[in-house]
Amino acid sequence: MSTSMKSFLNALKNYAETAPHKQVQEYKDGLIKQAEELVLNGFPETIVRLNNLLETPCFKNRKFEDIHQSLNIPVPDPIVFNSHSDLPAAKKTKYDNSISQDGTKVCILPSGSVTSNKHLVELIESVKPHIRKLVEDANLMKMWISFMIPKIEDGNNFGVSIQEDTLAEVQSVESEAAAFFDQISRYFISRGKLISKVAKYPHIDDYRRAVDELDQKEYLSLWLTMSEIRNRYCSLHDVVLKNLDKIKKPRSINATESLY
Numbered sequence: 001m002s003t004s005m006k007s008f009l010n011a012l013k014n015y016a017e018t019a020p021h022k023q024v025q026e027y028k029d030g031l032i033k034q035a036e037e038l039v040l041n042g043f044p045e046t047i048v049r050l051n052n053l054l055e056t057p058c059f060k061n062r063k064f065e066d067i068h069q070s071l072n073i074p075v076p077d078p079i080v081f082n083s084h085s086d087l088p089a090a091k092k093t094k095y096d097n098s099i100s101q102d103g104t105k106v107c108i109l110p111s112g113s114v115t116s117n118k119h120l121v122e123l124i125e126s127v128k129p130h131i132r133k134l135v136e137d138a139n140l141m142k143m144w145i146s147f148m149i150p151k152i153e154d155g156n157n158f159g160v161s162i163q164e165d166t167l168a169e170v171q172s173v174e175s176e177a178a179a180f181f182d183q184i185s186r187y188f189i190s191r192g193k194l195i196s197k198v199a200k201y202p203h204i205d206d207y208r209r210a211v212d213e214l215d216q217k218e219y220l221s222l223w224l225t226m227s228e229i230r231n232r233y234c235s236l237h238d239v240v241l242k243n244l245d246k247i248k249k250p251r252s253i254n255a256t257e258s259l260y
Contacts, residue, residue, distance in 0.1 A: 028147055035144030038137060039244070043237040046137075050130065050230035058123060059223050064216045067119040071195065071211060072111045075202050105200075114195050116188070117215050123222050124184055130229050131180045138174035141236065142167060148247055159250025162243050169239060173232045180225050187218045 054060065145167045149160060191214055197207045240247065 031140065032144055032147060035140050038140060039237065039240050042137070043233055046133070047230060047233050047237065050226065050233065053126075054223075054226055054230065058126075059226060062219075064219065067117065067215055067219050068212060069115075069117045069119065069215070071198055071208060072114055073109060073195075073198050073202055074111055078203075109199060114199075116191075120187075120215060120218055120222070123219070127222055127226055128181075128184070130226065131177055134177040134229050134232060135174060137233075138170050138177060138236070141170045141240070142174060145170065145247060148250070150251055156251045159246040159252075162246040163250050166239060166243060166247060170236065173236060177229070177232070180229075183221060183225070187214070187221075190214060 145163055149163050149167075191211060194207060194211045194214060197204075198211065201207060
């Protein structure tokens with residue numbers, strides 16, 4: 001062995017014994033232990049808890065009518081104009097063109113502010129912690145599988161391909177869970193725009209009905225989100241348990257076997 005190679009190996013050994021390297025290794029070991037505990041015990045407990053939550057009345061038996069909430073925007077009395085039948089035609093046209101076609105200018109609502117739908121806000125606040133937990137658990141699983149992937153070498157890579165496929169599934173779950181938060185914010189933005197239409201055009205019932213329909217859609221989406229969170233936990237638990245041996249030990253001890 002050349003002198004330069006010996007120097008490199010000695011430097012590498014000295015680095016492995018330094019405090020930062022040990023701290024990183026301790027972090028990896030702790031993460032691996034935490035992920036394995038999550039798969040074996042955390043996932044089953046979460047699945048049971050989500051099943052029980054989906055059986056509660058707020059998700060199972062509630063009807064669309066139960067989430068209806070008044071907008072607190074009254075319909076003003078219609079404005080009555082004089083016919084002015086005795087005016088010349090030119091003055092009639094001028095008077096008719098002076099009527100605004102842009103709706104009502106809203107400076108302040110006479111009955112106070114329009115609050116968010118309290119029924120849906122309550123459900124959203126109960127769903128968000130589960131979305132966050134799914135993102136965190138998927139991120140933990142992603143790092144665990146990444147640490148289990150061995151160094152690149154020729155042959156005996158069937159177990160590595162299983163690791164990569166499982167890792168892709170976990171990453172998909174993480175992205176989908178993060179998208180659930182966007183769905184919630186889009187709901188509030190859409191509802192606010194519709195309510196501004198109701199305030200500007202209070203006589204048009206279709207805008208009021210559109211708010212009710214949007215609330216019903218969001219309620220159904222929240223139920224679907226909770227179901228999808230439960231389903232994602234089930235699928236992750238199933239795929240990891242079925243391939244746990246290959247995930248932890250992707251390559252066999254005897255890399256090469258006799259053909260005869």
